[in-house]
Amino acid sequence: MKIDPRALGKPTISDIARLAGVSTATVSRALAHPDRVQIATRERVMAAVQQTGYTVNSVARNLRTQRTNAILVLTPNLANPFFSLILSAITKVAATNGFGVLIADTAPQGDRDAEVMRLSGDGRADGIILLDSAQDPLSITRTGLPMVLACEWIEGSTLPKVAIDNIAGAKLAVEHLASLGHTKIAHVTGPAGNVLSKTRAQGWAEALRTLGLTPGHCYTGDFTMKSGVEAAKTWIDTPQAQRPTAVFCASDECALGFIGEIHRASLRVPTDVSVVGFDDIEIAGHFIPALTTIHQPRQRLGARAAEMVIRMIRGQSPDPGDATPLPVNLVKRDSTAQL
Amino acid sequence: MKIDPRALGKPTISDIARLAGVSTATVSRALAHPDRVQIATRERVMAAVQQTGYTVNSVARNLRTQRTNAILVLTPNLANPFFSLILSAITKVAATNGFGVLIADTAPQGDRDAEVMRLSGDGRADGIILLDSAQDPLSITRTGLPMVLACEWIEGSTLPKVAIDNIAGAKLAVEHLASLGHTKIAHVTGPAGNVLSKTRAQGWAEALRTLGLTPGHCYTGDFTMKSGVEAAKTWIDTPQAQRPTAVFCASDECALGFIGEIHRASLRVPTDVSVVGFDDIEIAGHFIPALTTIHQPRQRLGARAAEMVIRMIRGQSPDPGDATPLPVNLVKRDSTAQL
DNA sequence: CTGAAAGCGCTTACAG
DNA sequence: CTGAAAGCGCTTACAG
Numbered sequence: 001m002k003i004d005p006r007a008l009g010k011p012t013i014s015d016i017a018r019l020a021g022v023s024t025a026t027v028s029r030a031l032a033h034p035d036r037v038q039i040a041t042r043e044r045v046m047a048a049v050q051q052t053g054y055t056v057n058s059v060a061r062n063l064r065t066q067r068t069n070a071i072l073v074l075t076p077n078l079a080n081p082f083f084s085l086i087l088s089a090i091t092k093v094a095a096t097n098g099f100g101v102l103i104a105d106t107a108p109q110g111d112r113d114a115e116v117m118r119l120s121g122d123g124r125a126d127g128i129i130l131l132d133s134a135q136d137p138l139s140i141t142r143t144g145l146p147m148v149l150a151c152e153w154i155e156g157s158t159l160p161k162v163a164i165d166n167i168a169g170a171k172l173a174v175e176h177l178a179s180l181g182h183t184k185i186a187h188v189t190g191p192a193g194n195v196l197s198k199t200r201a202q203g204w205a206e207a208l209r210t211l212g213l214t215p216g217h218c219y220t221g222d223f224t225m226k227s228g229v230e231a232a233k234t235w236i237d238t239p240q241a242q243r244p245t246a247v248f249c250a251s252d253e254c255a256l257g258f259i260g261e262i263h264r265a266s267l268r269v270p271t272d273v274s275v276v277g278f279d280d281i282e283i284a285g286h287f288i289p290a291l292t293t294i295h296q297p298r299q300r301l302g303a304r305a306a307e308m309v310i311r312m313i314r315g316q317s318p319d320p321g322d323a324t325p326l327p328v329n330l331v332k333r334d335s336t337a338q339l
Numbered sequence: 340m341k342i343d344p345r346a347l348g349k350p351t352i353s354d355i356a357r358l359a360g361v362s363t364a365t366v367s368r369a370l371a372h373p374d375r376v377q378i379a380t381r382e383r384v385m386a387a388v389q390q391t392g393y394t395v396n397s398v399a400r401n402l403r404t405q406r407t408n409a410i411l412v413l414t415p416n417l418a419n420p421f422f423s424l425i426l427s428a429i430t431k432v433a434a435t436n437g438f439g440v441l442i443a444d445t446a447p448q449g450d451r452d453a454e455v456m457r458l459s460g461d462g463r464a465d466g467i468i469l470l471d472s473a474q475d476p477l478s479i480t481r482t483g484l485p486m487v488l489a490c491e492w493i494e495g496s497t498l499p500k501v502a503i504d505n506i507a508g509a510k511l512a513v514e515h516l517a518s519l520g521h522t523k524i525a526h527v528t529g530p531a532g533n534v535l536s537k538t539r540a541q542g543w544a545e546a547l548r549t550l551g552l553t554p555g556h557c558y559t560g561d562f563t564m565k566s567g568v569e570a571a572k573t574w575i576d577t578p579q580a581q582r583p584t585a586v587f588c589a590s591d592e593c594a595l596g597f598i599g600e601i602h603r604a605s606l607r608v609p610t611d612v613s614v615v616g617f618d619d620i621e622i623a624g625h626f627i628p629a630l631t632t633i634h635q636p637r638q639r640l641g642a643r644a645a646e647m648v649i650r651m652i653r654g655q656s657p658d659p660g661d662a663t664p665l666p667v668n669l670v671k672r673d674s675t676a677q678l
Numbered sequence: 679c680t681g682a683a684a685g686c687g688c689t690t691a692c693a694g
Numbered sequence: 695c696t697g698a699a700a701g702c703g704c705t706t707a708c709a710g
Contacts, residue, residue: 060703081420
């Protein structure tokens, strides 16, 4: 009794070869280089493929060719919508270059380093984009896998990175506030130790100094709405005469939390305090009041990161333009007003 | 002249075998079943692993074992923050069960069907979670790969799905509005043809009927903020006497767009119109006014989907509880008020 | 243009 | 407890 091969699971290249009456080599060729087989042969192969619904087993192919045509993206926290657009841009650029994208969330196990090491070494991908940056992966991996840092970066690391100009962004925010007559400009920071927090705080302090303003008050935050709420509470508890009249928040989420709390206390933005965010997430323009913020080109950021790894994977020389930070700009909306 | 093997790229199992003076079989065993090799042998192997930074090549292993320990998640649009939490929950459950997660965005090529077919057939994953549902994948694939539908589903499909109770959610919204004295309750729909749109609209209409209210006005939307803005414009252009006094939007984004536009026209929510959303996205509670909405348990949804595929992959029988839709509940906040 | 054969890096019965 | 050997499903020089 013959067994129907289709009952045995997915058809393999041998099944196709048998059906088409050719060798597996020819099947492989017909699929990958149609022009290198006789037209009649090709058609017999294609017919068998159609009939069985055959698809190449990419695991086998990857092992044989030592390429995966896949890029691995390591993200610190998938639950954070901030990454959505970046991931989507990476996926898009990858797709047009024939690469698939694997996304891994390093949060669940909490052990990013182990994860980076495991995933980078295991041959699943040809290159890696790191959206996280707790530690220099070079210190923990020995894979020669092309790797680029995006969003955040590690000081002193030699890894290629794609970044935005955080200092310039913070300065833009402060200058905007100053131009509206504000002189007491506070800052709600990002999480301690983070490069983004550091550079944004630095830009804020520098701008203040350049403008000849006294150093402003600093609220400790961590990019979350909750930390914005906390900062607002502190602000509300401050005697009115001492309150900063403007606040530059290290992230939009934080700014939104800040504004929400201000309103909950029956005070008003921008009447009682002007607020500027950083990121320009989608909701920013729809919030009430619409949030004045520093726009981050997240699509371009993701796209550039993808282009960079792909170039590295292909052994092409880096584009000199990639070294310069992506520009940011201020989007003036309704959360800031003349003092 | 001998060549340093480490210079040749990633070390393989043969390198370790040579270094430890054992066979590759023993290396493999020492790594996968430490208890099946002599302790001294194991230590020699481990030393070689340490020294070289060796990691198993998962592509080779997957080919050999015919398992990938990976789940593929197909999402319609990574740029949509709505999926973030779901993805993160999937990743978490997968991780605790020893599975990795591959996320693919079907948007870039626009050809979801081709993508589903290619990815499901190519041996990269042991199972699939589909967050999209344009068409029944059974009609296009012949892989016997375990597959579960999440978020949306396809009418008439026999695929296992995890869903929430959309009809009940919509009813909750309408009943809440009615309890506040509203009788003219409109609806902004989701995109036409979508199951979620259909069931939510159905729940709205049914609740109205049950409560003995006249059928309300229906604005055509598509879940986006923009469509909420459009609906609001139409509402604003309606003579005041004919305006619905309450609006149930098919999504939070849409509701937020609606409210934003109302305020831009110098009208107020909930003073001039009460608004209820659907989803309970993170921003909902921080919006001004905080949005009354139907809470969707996105974490549980993702977690259940992951549990389901994993069970299928393991050949375990389905949990009967998985057939019942996940419950939703109304979160009363500030966008709805007594008429 | 086509086929036989080797080999990608592993794991696992099967002997010993 | 350990090793030799087969094989997972492909692709690609190498002959013919």
